[in-house]
Amino acid sequence: MCSLRRAGAALAAVLLSLAHCPAASAASAPQLLLGQDFPDPDVVKTGSGYFAFSTTTGSGKIPVASAPAPEGPWRIVGDALASVPKWAKPDGGFWAPDVTETANGNFVLYFAANRLPNGPMCIGTATSAQPAGPYQPDGDQPLVCVPADEGDIDPQTFLDSDGARYLLYKGNGAASGPPAAIWSQKLSPDGRTLSGPRTELLRADLASEKNVVEAPAMVRTPSRYVLFYSADTFQSSGYHTGYATAPTLAGTFVKADAPFLSTERLGGAVDGPGGADVVDGNIYFHGWLNGGRQARGLYRMPISFPGDVPQLG
Numbered sequence: 001m002c003s004l005r006r007a008g009a010a011l012a013a014v015l016l017s018l019a020h021c022p023a024a025s026a027a028s029a030p031q032l033l034l035g036q037d038f039p040d041p042d043v044v045k046t047g048s049g050y051f052a053f054s055t056t057t058g059s060g061k062i063p064v065a066s067a068p069a070p071e072g073p074w075r076i077v078g079d080a081l082a083s084v085p086k087w088a089k090p091d092g093g094f095w096a097p098d099v100t101e102t103a104n105g106n107f108v109l110y111f112a113a114n115r116l117p118n119g120p121m122c123i124g125t126a127t128s129a130q131p132a133g134p135y136q137p138d139g140d141q142p143l144v145c146v147p148a149d150e151g152d153i154d155p156q157t158f159l160d161s162d163g164a165r166y167l168l169y170k171g172n173g174a175a176s177g178p179p180a181a182i183w184s185q186k187l188s189p190d191g192r193t194l195s196g197p198r199t200e201l202l203r204a205d206l207a208s209e210k211n212v213v214e215a216p217a218m219v220r221t222p223s224r225y226v227l228f229y230s231a232d233t234f235q236s237s238g239y240h241t242g243y244a245t246a247p248t249l250a251g252t253f254v255k256a257d258a259p260f261l262s263t264e265r266l267g268g269a270v271d272g273p274g275g276a277d278v279v280d281g282n283i284y285f286h287g288w289l290n291g292g293r294q295a296r297g298l299y300r301m302p303i304s305f306p307g308d309v310p311q312l313g
Contacts, residue, residue: 001181015174021226028313029286030301031066031301033074033299036077037059038065040154040215042055043282048103048131050067051066051132051255052099053098054091054298058119060078061084063080070280070282070300072277078132078133080099081133081137085181088114097110097155098119098155098157100165100191101131106129107131107133109126109128112137113142115182116207122151123143125191127192143167150172152171153172153214154216156218160220161220163164165186166185170214173211175299181213182213194206198285200249201244202227209231210238213231217277219278223247228243229241229243229244234272237263240260240263240273241261241262242259244256263283273286282303283312286299287299
């Protein structure tokens with residue numbers, strides 16, 4: 001919970017500080033949608049129901065689940081990725097997928113994988129005519145692979161109100177250099193080509209983030225852009241979801257002064273809530289199951305944006 005300023009501060013200052021606090025977690029309880037390993041979820045609403053995609057697990061290279069409604073019932077229905085891209089290591093895993101529908105009705109899948117032979121994580125694409133796939137990899141090279149980033153992961157697309165499509169992603173950063181950052185770059189209408197230079201949206205600059213910001217997800221409200229992101233190390237119970245806001249997509253993004261989702265704020269109901277995605281009035285995220293570090297389940301909570309500020313429930 002955000003703290004009030006020191007005693008004796010003017011009432012207006014107190015009210016202003018409260019306006020930047022995330023809503024109380026007691027508004028609703030997290031709903032466990034999948035009680036099995038389904039990390040880094042991406043959720044897509046279509047005319048035929050809801051589909052969710054996750055990082056590699058025993059269920060597939062990129063497991064895909066479906067449900068008739070946000071609350072479920074959810075079930076894993078297959079592996080979305082038809083084959084390993086020519087540029088990617090087959091045994092390195094496929095991380096944090098994102099799926100978007102383009103103007104021509106096709107669906108594009110974004111994912112991160114290790115580049116052959118011993119390269120860093122890079123971001124690639126695959127295409128399908130159906131939301132659940134199978135998705136066929138595009139081309140012989142990744143879409144994003146910036147040497148200075150020492151790995152690019154966690155792709156997430158964003159369609160702005162003017163119809164422009166953007167790719168958000170994490171640049172890992174280096175132990176001896178700048179910490180991790182989240183970037184944005186415009187995409188071509190087909191979603192498979194980058195257009196123009198990239199823009200840094202925010203960087204890991206808070207002690208609580210432990211040099212990690214990742215898993216971006218953007219929401220457009222009437223007057224703001226709200227960027228959700230995960231921070232801290234994903235194995236830790238300190239892993240959490242924060243947000244930052246800006247008047248334009250180019251920034252400057254200002255971080256909220258407390259986590260939006262955290263183990264503490266959810267009363268221990270979810271361990272390490274992160275990898276968030278916001279779709280159709282719901283925020284989806286993962287958390288460690290059964291007090292261990294073997295599997296992360298898929299959770300859901302309602303979300304709204306009164307006054308352009310995210311609120312649970």
